[in-house]
Amino acid sequence: MTGRYRRGGSLAGVPDPAHRVLSESQLATLAELGEERRAEVGEKLFEIGDASYPFIAIVEGEAAVLDAAGHEVIRHGDSGFLGEMNLLSGQTVFLTAVVTEPMRYIAVEREVLRGLLFEDASLSDLLLPAFVQRREMLQQRQGVGVEVVGPRDSAETRRLLEFARRLRLPYSWLDPVEDAEAAALVERAAPDELPLVRLPGGIELRRPSNGELSRALGIGLVLAPREEVDLLVLGGGPAGLGAAVYGASEGLDTLLIESTVLGGQAGSSRRIENYLGFPAGITGTELTSRAIAQARKFGARTATPYRAAELVPGNGRHVVRLEDGNEVAARAVLLATGAEYRRLPVEGLDEYEGLSVFYAAGPPEARLCGAQRVGVVGGGNSAAQAAIWLARGGALVTLLHRRADLTETMSHYLIEELERYGVAVRNRSEVAELRGEDGELEGVTLTDGAELPLSFLFLFLGASPCTEWLGEAVARDEKGFVLTGADGLLETSLPGVYAAGDVRAGSIKRCATAVGEGATVVRFVHERLAAAAA
């Protein structure tokens, strides 16, 4: 039997990205910037493990995209195009493309395409959602992307699975206890070298750190041991990205550091319905991918995964020490580290986290949960969004929350959607105990003694601020949120250090306000630098 992530099937409700095609005028634009090439049947356009590949627009002909086992993932014909998220992120190539009918095509190098996406709104409106949807499709397939080979009961396995999930990498997990192939692989390694991570193209890493895995996949900037910048932004959610866009576009040398994956909480949202300018809603991935592209367009540098570990106040420049020893000296620092999900106060929770208890519901989780009994805990909008997404993917979902009804904490339209998608709602319900073995959940017991047979649990219990690392450097409230307003709207108790978004005491906890605060800080930074220069 194979590890759990090898089961699962396809997900209903995800739009088929195969049918998107380029218009005549878009092909003409691409032809001006790219190179026209021809390819014969059987020729490979790119291959698994290649460091990069160009964007390919098909003028005529056809190509099939294959996974590592040679199974066809998708086929593109006249006016179609090849590519997905890794054209933007720079991740290693996960698939192979083979010509199936003689092809005439335009190859556009990645950097040129990225420039074009900044300038050409109609092209970015076509390509960005297609790239995002294709990535989601790959996340639901077996045999694509990286393989994590490690035992279920290892915290290191869970760390790497969580990181892959947050990176939105397509991945499979092989448990050596259940899978003979995996058992043979781990025999070659010492226990402290596990888990193994196999990359597309065959490279094998032994217990890599998150940073090592990122770099091996070709993602992210490598920082110098000491960097000096005008504005250091800590956190790559909407507040940090907002500050990076405005900071860099207004001439500040801006560096953004993110401890996991750019996009923050917003990036994990299935659909953001209330962000200005997107009446039909937008996925968190697409919104934040656009913001990342925009920040880079203006010259902001983004570095992941690097975690801020200490803030050392200075005269003129504050220094932020990062977890792996680098340091950044900055004339102004923005704290935009947001908040982290609250955990359930139940025994043994960590054994289940990442295996059958999750804090976000994306395509990999939906893949796992099809036709399974699933509990979603929380009474807010994010719990509702997750419950609806999982129910649409075929899970039997029960939403558990503490209050007498949902109206106080959840938007009316989402309460209606819960009903529409058959989500059972259990009022006045609190989880007291998890039951199961080896990280595999079998059921939960509620405080009123009721027992529910649930195989997966999703927790949306609110969040606490990511500020412990700050110590006494800036003033915080009793819950740890950063106090602002000492001298100006968003400045902390330490001059030159600002806070924006969810990390700030009294913040509104919405994408739009986080972006607005990030943008506002840039104005205060300019005033501070001008005063220092005078």
Ligand SMILES: Cc1cc2nc3c(=O)[nH]c(=O)nc-3n(C[C@H](O)[C@H](O)[C@H](O)COP(=O)(O)OP(=O)(O)OC[C@H]3O[C@@H](n4cnc5c(N)ncnc54)[C@H](O)[C@@H]3O)c2cc1C
């Ligand atoms: C599932 C879900 C759905 C949501 N839906 C909506 C919605 O529909 N509409 C809406 O307006 N809002 C929504 N929200 C709320 C919205 O996403 C947040 O208010 C917003 O993301 C806050 O942005 P932020 O930049 O302040 O923080 P975050 O988005 O939390 O980003 C903070 C970032 O800082 C990083 N970080 C933390 N510590 C460190 C460190 N020490 N060093 C470096 N980096 C660090 C984190 O990894 C994270 O990426 C939703 C939230 C969730 C979880």
